[in-house]
Amino acid sequence: MAARIGRRSTEGANRGMTDGRPATIKDVAASAGVGIATVSRVFSGAGSVSAATRERVLAAARALDYRPSALGRGLKTGGSGGIGLVVPDVTDPFCAELVAGVLACARTLGEHVIVDAAGGDPAREAEIVERLTEQRVDGIIAMPAGDEADWRAAARVCSSVVFAGRALAGPPRVPGVPSVLADDAGGVRSLTEYLAGLGHRRIGFLGAAPGGSARVRERAFRDTLAQLGVPVEEDLVVAARPARDAAYAAAAGLLQRRADVTAVLAAGHLLGEAAVLVARELDLRVPADVSIAMVDDVAWAELCDPPLTAVARPGRDIGYRACELLLREPGRRGRAGPVLLPTELVVRGSCGPPRAQRR
Amino acid sequence: MAARIGRRSTEGANRGMTDGRPATIKDVAASAGVGIATVSRVFSGAGSVSAATRERVLAAARALDYRPSALGRGLKTGGSGGIGLVVPDVTDPFCAELVAGVLACARTLGEHVIVDAAGGDPAREAEIVERLTEQRVDGIIAMPAGDEADWRAAARVCSSVVFAGRALAGPPRVPGVPSVLADDAGGVRSLTEYLAGLGHRRIGFLGAAPGGSARVRERAFRDTLAQLGVPVEEDLVVAARPARDAAYAAAAGLLQRRADVTAVLAAGHLLGEAAVLVARELDLRVPADVSIAMVDDVAWAELCDPPLTAVARPGRDIGYRACELLLREPGRRGRAGPVLLPTELVVRGSCGPPRAQRR
DNA sequence: ACCTCTCATGGAAACGTTTCCAGTAGCCCC
DNA sequence: GGGGCTACTGGAAACGTTTCCATGAGAGGT
Numbered sequence A, B: 001m002a003a004r005i006g007r008r009s010t011e012g013a014n015r016g017m018t019d020g021r022p023a024t025i026k027d028v029a030a031s032a033g034v035g036i037a038t039v040s041r042v043f044s045g046a047g048s049v050s051a052a053t054r055e056r057v058l059a060a061a062r063a064l065d066y067r068p069s070a071l072g073r074g075l076k077t078g079g080s081g082g083i084g085l086v087v088p089d090v091t092d093p094f095c096a097e098l099v100a101g102v103l104a105c106a107r108t109l110g111e112h113v114i115v116d117a118a119g120g121d122p123a124r125e126a127e128i129v130e131r132l133t134e135q136r137v138d139g140i141i142a143m144p145a146g147d148e149a150d151w152r153a154a155a156r157v158c159s160s161v162v163f164a165g166r167a168l169a170g171p172p173r174v175p176g177v178p179s180v181l182a183d184d185a186g187g188v189r190s191l192t193e194y195l196a197g198l199g200h201r202r203i204g205f206l207g208a209a210p211g212g213s214a215r216v217r218e219r220a221f222r223d224t225l226a227q228l229g230v231p232v233e234e235d236l237v238v239a240a241r242p243a244r245d246a247a248y249a250a251a252a253g254l255l256q257r258r259a260d261v262t263a264v265l266a267a268g269h270l271l272g273e274a275a276v277l278v279a280r281e282l283d284l285r286v287p288a289d290v291s292i293a294m295v296d297d298v299a300w301a302e303l304c305d306p307p308l309t310a311v312a313r314p315g316r317d318i319g320y321r322a323c324e325l326l327l328r329e330p331g332r333r334g335r336a337g338p339v340l341l342p343t344e345l346v347v348r349g350s351c352g353p354p355r356a357q358r359r
Numbered sequence C: 001a002c003c004t005c006t007c008a009t010g011g012a013a014a015c016g017t018t019t020c021c022a023g024t025a026g027c028c029c030c
Numbered sequence D: 001g002g003g004g005c006t007a008c009t010g011g012a013a014a015c016g017t018t019t020c021c022a023t024g025a026g027a028g029g030t
Helices: A009-013 A025-032 A036-044 A051-064 A072-077 A095-108 A122-134 A148-156 A184-197 A214-230 A242-258 A267-279 A314-329 B007-013 B025-032 B036-044 B051-064 B068-079 B093-109 B122-134 B150-158 B184-195 B213-229 B244-257 B269-281 B315-327
Strands: A083-089 A112-117 A139-140 A160-166 A179-182 A205-210 A237-239 A263-264 A289-296 A309-312 A339-341 A344-346 B082-087 B111-116 B141-143 B163-164 B179-182 B204-207 B237-240 B265-266 B291-295 B309-312 B339-341 B344-345
Touching: A025 A036, A025 B141, A036 A051, A072 B068, A072 B111, A083 A095, A083 A122, A083 A314, A095 A112, A095 B111, A112 A122, A112 B093, A122 A139, A139 A314, A160 A314, A179 A184, A179 A314, A179 B237, A184 A205, A184 A214, A184 A263, A184 A289, A184 A309, A184 A344, A205 A214, A205 A242, A214 A237, A237 A242, A242 A263, A242 A267, A263 A267, A267 A289, A289 A314, A314 A339, A344 B179, B025 B036, B025 B051, B036 B051, B082 B093, B082 B122, B093 B111, B093 B315, B111 B122, B122 B141, B122 B150, B141 B244, B141 B315, B163 B291, B163 B315, B179 B184, B179 B315, B184 B204, B184 B213, B184 B265, B184 B291, B184 B309, B184 B344, B204 B213, B204 B244, B204 B269, B237 B244, B244 B265, B244 B269, B269 B291, B315 B339
Parallel strands: A083 A112, A083 A139, A139 A160, A160 A179, A179 A339, A205 A237, A205 A263, A263 A289, A289 A309, B082 B111, B082 B141, B141 B163, B163 B179, B179 B339, B204 B237, B204 B265, B265 B291, B291 B309
Antiparallel strands: A112 B111, A309 A344, B309 B344
């Protein structure tokens, strides 16, 4: 027994101290005078190791600066112990919150997260999923851009996919892919009811181009108005691509074409930003001339003058929940409809009663 | 030769089609009737393979839905082909831009990025670096929180580290760790010169707590004033932890204590936000009563009323450049001082000539 | 016809883990 | 004192790649 101690200690020590290559389990085993199986047991926690041996192994590992290779482990166990996260744009505040949520949850579960941005391009999304699959991630969380076929393929090829913050367009959802979403319909409904309650009857709706949850929001807007007995004028419902210039163009078009709108409901922070800028450009006072409210309670909503009334979507919670769903509850996945997280109406100063007639 | 075609095709096909486990290189080899070495050559691009064989292999791979495992490859080649990215908070607009830049560059080089947020906590940073090391990432890009010792250890243990957007505090920089930074000193200088040029003499400086590039900015502020012959009053230079409440407290303290300040230079967007909110709270008109300018040209700077004059730091470029430095130019790393990327002064409406005396 | 050169190919040995399976002690209980 | 424990340990076989090396077959020069 005693003879084992320090056996091959010189050979063992020359790895990790001198050259650059990291020490391996073999080096540690040799240096500690034990078998590699024992070292593995010490680090993986499984099996039983005597206290003395464990201590000896840990000491050797420390001396050699040993760190188990996730590649070796992953190869053996058939999974990298990481998850993939695909968002359109990490720069978008909502996406960033979602990413933060996923990161927070993954941290508690000891998994790492490979993040990539697809820029709303289905082809890039497909490519990213391909790469993530090669990495053998344990699962993928995605805020999909739109193309259903791609994701159907991805869901087939990858272990498990969860949609977060946005699902695929159209009712024929990808089967088996669960999703965690904000209650967009509820959010838009409360916003619409709030504006209508202030007396607005000609409310402009700035929506995103078809795809994602855009339809859901527009539908909620129309339904709520209908329910309140307010006629929906097609002219007041416009859609824009999710880009600054398109949003600005849509907002400018709406406010110039219909000088009689008394309120604008922007279905996203880019659209809200556009509405604010256009109103300022047209010298419309908010809320005296036009009320503005939007979906997404981003940082600047409060900094605006007047501060903007908005519906907050719980981006962080959505990410956290999606990650939980992916990793902790493989059983509950894909069972029922999407998980809907509630939104919150944050009333600030950008909405007021309508003016009799603008200009 | 012909006999090989389809050899073991039934055995080969039953993997990847029926069960869930992904097909391996062996399955493809068997299905295509070639050796695994040939399949490897087809996919890795190295070596030479006849056109006919290549086609046969690709067909088999397609049929089996084969994707080479990055784990197997990484194990063999001794590197995962991914990089680690550590930021304080993905939700921060500057960090998000930086992440986007790294992502963009990594994409062009075919590497994936493992992102994690340390929340400004050195202990968490160390833990994240530990995990990244286990993942055998090819390198790490970090926006460090502060503790030098941790990063010295990390730099020793990990292949290569590049600091981006922020370096360690204090002149004794971690040796061998290159950094890509915004020219903070230049940015603050131009902001200071701009305010002084408008006639301001009592300029409040809202800085971050010691650590990171905070000292650089404060130093630049003092130096520039000194150079312009404006005396620096210690009372006007305050520091706050990088959190909303602390920033607000600092701004409120400054503006209430010194009612005679005519301009505020906020050395970060959180501080700028605080300044705007406090000014509004105190019923100070911007820029009539007090001018406000800040570092970081975030989205809301333009949405503010009046729009905020700011210095834009090229977050995306910094991330891109750091990634390039890490992966493309292993030779040029650690040679000279930090790479400084220029900032840009964006003049908007939040600054004007000073009022004779406030209130 | 022979030698040599190149190209195409397959076998086999790594790479660093985990885990099954044996094997060796020490121990308690009859 | 023997039979079964249990606790601990090491060997060896995977896991899916890449890559070195050997082999074989044509091609081209003499």
